[in-house]
Amino acid sequence: NAGVMQNPRHLVRRRGQEARLRCSPMKGHSHVYWYRQLPEEGLKFMVYLQKENIIDESGMPKERFSAEFPKEGPSILRIQQVVRGDSAAYFCASSPRTGDLGEQYFGPGTRLTVT
Amino acid sequence: GQQLNQSPQSMFIQEGEDVSMNCTSSSIFNTWLWYKQDPGEGPVLLIALYKAGELTSNGRLTAQFGITRKDSFLNISASIPSDVGIYFCAGRDVGNQGGKLIFGQGTELSVKP
Numbered sequence: 001n002a003g004v005m006q007n008p009r010h011l012v013r014r015r016g017q018e019a020r021l022r023c024s025p026m027k028g029h030s031h032v033y034w035y036r037q038l039p040e041e042g043l044k045f046m047v048y049l050q051k052e053n054i055i056d057e058s059g060m061p062k063e064r065f066s067a068e069f070p071k072e073g074p075s076i077l078r079i080q081q082v083v084r085g086d087s088a089a090y091f092c093a094s095s096p097r098t099g100d101l102g103e104q105y106f107g108p109g110t111r112l113t114v115t
Numbered sequence: 116g117q118q119l120n121q122s123p124q125s126m127f128i129q130e131g132e133d134v135s136m137n138c139t140s141s142s143i144f145n146t147w148l149w150y151k152q153d154p155g156e157g158p159v160l161l162i163a164l165y166k167a168g169e170l171t172s173n174g175r176l177t178a179q180f181g182i183t184r185k186d187s188f189l190n191i192s193a194s195i196p197s198d199v200g201i202y203f204c205a206g207r208d209v210g211n212q213g214g215k216l217i218f219g220q221g222t223e224l225s226v227k228p
Contacts, residue, residue: 043203043218045217048214095214103148106150108156
């Protein structure tokens with residue numbers, strides 16, 4: 001049973017470009033979470049999605065960041081007009097059960113570097 | 116935003132020693148999870164706890180959900196070199212409807228053979 005898959009593993013973008021990060025949850029999981037990790041820090045929640053719905057986006061920056069989880073295909077975290085401060089590791093997690101209970105299983109992450 | 120207070124920040128121990136780390140929160144949690152992260156990888160789930168007072172083991176690892184519901188600890192017995200890594204606690208606030216996890220700052224473990 002394949003785990004959570006993320007691609008690309010590493011992404012380099014120049015300031016002002018767009019970054020697209022993809023996440024395929026574990027088979028049978030319909031709940032996807034995105035987290036951001038800065039160097040030497042713990043993970044910070046960004047957004048929680050179910051198929052075709054954003055459930056909680058309280059951790060998303062108000063501008064330039066968006067996320068989707070379409071009926072078919074992976075979840076996408078999109079960052080427009082990237083700035084140096086967006087450089088971080090972005091992790092996706094999936095869960096088989098609705099929010100209150102249920103473990104979250106993480107992918108290997110996408111390391112975004114903005115030059 | 117809300118954070119967990121995880122301690123210690125780092126530990127340097129000899130192979131074979133036992134290790135203990137803990138997390139505290141300012142609010143009541145209904146879930147505690149412990150993860151291990153290796154460099155360049157994502158966090159790997161070690162233990163999940165759902166009830167106050169619950170004590171759960173996974174091999175040489177043991178974790179407990181504090182009875183106040185505001186803390187948790189992780190013990191590693193008889194450490195080995197492959198235990199090296201960063202350990203994170205994560206919890207879910209009872210007031211949270213969406214399931215998001217709040218993470219501690221991590222405990223970096225170094226094991227000397």
